[in-house]
Amino acid sequence: MNNLKEEIIKKLYELYQRETAHMSFACKKGCTACCTQNVTMTATEGEMILNFMVNEDRLEETNNILRQAKTTYIPQSTPNNSCGDQNTADENWDFTPCYFLKENNCSIYPVRPFACRCFFSTSPCSLDQPAEQPEWLASLNWMMIQLIEHVGQGEFWGNMTDILLELSSQGRYIGRDWQGEGIKVDRARFRLLKAEPVREFVVDPLAQRKIELFLQRISKTAINGGTIGSILGM
Numbered sequence: 001m002n003n004l005k006e007e008i009i010k011k012l013y014e015l016y017q018r019e020t021a022h023m024s025f026a027c028k029k030g031c032t033a034c035c036t037q038n039v040t041m042t043a044t045e046g047e048m049i050l051n052f053m054v055n056e057d058r059l060e061e062t063n064n065i066l067r068q069a070k071t072t073y074i075p076q077s078t079p080n081n082s083c084g085d086q087n088t089a090d091e092n093w094d095f096t097p098c099y100f101l102k103e104n105n106c107s108i109y110p111v112r113p114f115a116c117r118c119f120f121s122t123s124p125c126s127l128d129q130p131a132e133q134p135e136w137l138a139s140l141n142w143m144m145i146q147l148i149e150h151v152g153q154g155e156f157w158g159n160m161t162d163i164l165l166e167l168s169s170q171g172r173y174i175g176r177d178w179q180g181e182g183i184k185v186d187r188a189r190f191r192l193l194k195a196e197p198v199r200e201f202v203v204d205p206l207a208q209r210k211i212e213l214f215l216q217r218i219s220k221t222a223i224n225g226g227t228i229g230s231i232l233g234m
């Protein structure tokens with residue numbers, strides 16, 4: 001099932017990229033003020049990152065990153081359980097630069113999670129100047145985040161560091177010497193939440209029609225002998 005989940009998530013990334021390709025943003029290569037450790041994601045997205053690191057022969061680097069990483073941003077609810085509260089005003093918001101940044105570029109760019117893919121701004125932003133997005137795009141992003149959680153329902157959802165720590169403890173990715181980090185992994189697992197199905201999409205009424213049309217396109221998209229809609233029960 002996880003391969004199918006991965007295929008669906010990749011297809012959702014692709015559809016989203018096409019939907020937003022015509023827009024112009026202030027974002028450009030090397031602009032990284034938004035790359036902090038507040039990233040959240042599903043376990044499937046975490047597996048995609050770890051598989052990428054295995055293929056790139058960067059597992060030792062991953063071990064070192066996870067040993068040193070501290071989780072300060074801990075979401076209290078998943079998107080599908082939060083009634084549209086996007087956890088943006090959390091007092092634990094952590095502005096420490098993301099550990100995957102290398103020479104001002106994302107070193108896992110092909111497999112960066114959706115939370116990174118949807119972070120655009122129409123004006124240059126910084127620590128003092130938050131990102132700006134049109135309302136409909138913020139709504140579209142939230143719908144996609146809900147949908148990706150729906151794909152991962154039943155698995156862990158939470159802070160990127162905690163997801164990667166939890167997956168690493170399964171022994172598929174990390175070598176024998178990881179065993180000594182049991183307490184760190186237990187704490188990460190304790191902080192994680194369970195991904196839930198969509199009960200209803202939280203959409204700005206002005207963006208509703210646009211998002212409905214996009215959802216219909218997603219639903220009809222062919223995958224694995226069926227459609228995304230038939231597989232996800234949409």
Ligand code: SF4
Nearest residue numbers: 027031033034121125
């Ligand atoms: S969201 Fe802001 S910091 Fe991030 S790339 Fe765009 S302009 Fe730069």
Ligand code: SF4
Nearest residue numbers: 035098100101106116
């Ligand atoms: S994973 Fe990549 S895109 Fe996402 S915050 Fe880290 S460096 Fe930035």
